[in-house]
Amino acid sequence: MEVPDKYKNAKIVRTPVDKVLVGSTTQACSLRVIDELKSIKAVTTDADFWTIDEVKNGVKSGKIKYVGANTAPDYEKIADLNPDLAIVYSGSSDADAKLIDKLDELGITYVVDNEYKEEDPFGRMEWSKLIGAFYDKEDIASKSLDNVVKNVEEATKKIKNNKKAKVVWASVYEGTVYVPKKDSYVDKMIKMAGAENVFDNMDVDGGQISIEQLHEAAKNADIFVYSSSSAYSPDLKSIIDKAPVLGDLDVIKNGNLWVFAPDYYQSVDKTDELITDLIEMFNPGTTGQDIKHYINYKK
Numbered sequence: 001m002e003v004p005d006k007y008k009n010a011k012i013v014r015t016p017v018d019k020v021l022v023g024s025t026t027q028a029c030s031l032r033v034i035d036e037l038k039s040i041k042a043v044t045t046d047a048d049f050w051t052i053d054e055v056k057n058g059v060k061s062g063k064i065k066y067v068g069a070n071t072a073p074d075y076e077k078i079a080d081l082n083p084d085l086a087i088v089y090s091g092s093s094d095a096d097a098k099l100i101d102k103l104d105e106l107g108i109t110y111v112v113d114n115e116y117k118e119e120d121p122f123g124r125m126e127w128s129k130l131i132g133a134f135y136d137k138e139d140i141a142s143k144s145l146d147n148v149v150k151n152v153e154e155a156t157k158k159i160k161n162n163k164k165a166k167v168v169w170a171s172v173y174e175g176t177v178y179v180p181k182k183d184s185y186v187d188k189m190i191k192m193a194g195a196e197n198v199f200d201n202m203d204v205d206g207g208q209i210s211i212e213q214l215h216e217a218a219k220n221a222d223i224f225v226y227s228s229s230s231a232y233s234p235d236l237k238s239i240i241d242k243a244p245v246l247g248d249l250d251v252i253k254n255g256n257l258w259v260f261a262p263d264y265y266q267s268v269d270k271t272d273e274l275i276t277d278l279i280e281m282f283n284p285g286t287t288g289q290d291i292k293h294y295i296n297y298k299k
Contacts, residue, residue: 011109020041028055030127033125034137037055043065046059052263065077119185120185122271164192176210177243188276211246218249221249223282224252226239230262259294
């Protein structure tokens with residue numbers, strides 16, 4: 001197809017693309033939605049950190065090239081590959097801007113996918129529609145999102161009249177407690193799943209509180225979601241060691257602490273499963289489904 005004269009000087013992307021560099025593991029979720037993982041030819045995340053098998057195995061075999069981390073990629077490798085499209089993100093560090101500037105310098109077309117900034121769980125997945133457009137599959141991405149929303153709506157009907165569980169969602173790093181901000185996508189997932197966020201009445205706009213505040217808020221909690229992957233918090237002891245005072249909480253003594261399964265962050269396209277899992281955690285036996293993306297640590 002000939003490019004119209006008025007677009008002659010514009011950046012042209014011919015679709016569908018079939019040779020793509022992916023700058024974040026979460027962005028691969030959009031490609032899984034439209035069945036285009038096969039188009040990934042380069043990544044900035046090494047094999048050990050992937051839980052999407054097609055990508056993990058591709059990096060291990062060399063079919064997909066690891067071109068170095070976003071903070072210091074190998075631009076010669078990227079230039080040699082000359083991808084049709086690089087999917088990148090912006091705003092998290094100076095390295096993001098440097099990567100984008102270098103792609104401009106190399107003449108490599110890129111699209112900024114900032115789903116990680118979304119404050120709505122469905123909004124995070126909606127970015128798949130943007131990525132789908134580069135494959136002429138925006139309609140597929142849109143239908144997938146519609147199905148995810150429908151699945152969540154159906155699941156929430158089952159808990160419409162249930163008592164709301166009190167939920168703590170937090171993690172501890174070097175003595176600081178990190179919690180979801182009010183109206184963040186996590187806060188909204190907790191509420192979609194029919195529960196109460198115990199931090200609702202606290203000032204957590206900064207996303208950080210003290211261990212003492214966490215302990216006080218968690219005293220009457222029913223569920224504790226420790227927001228760390230099992231890869232970094234492999235057992236209950238590893239969590240208690242970071243904040244020993246948590247060991248006397250009833251919610252932990254009663255075996256109601258959960259962590260993220262390794263695939264949690266690479267399941268953006270499975271947002272319905274992430275929320276349905278929470279419904280089952282907060283209301284055991286309600287959904288009739290096994291919990292897939294969280295792991296229970298009993299005392």
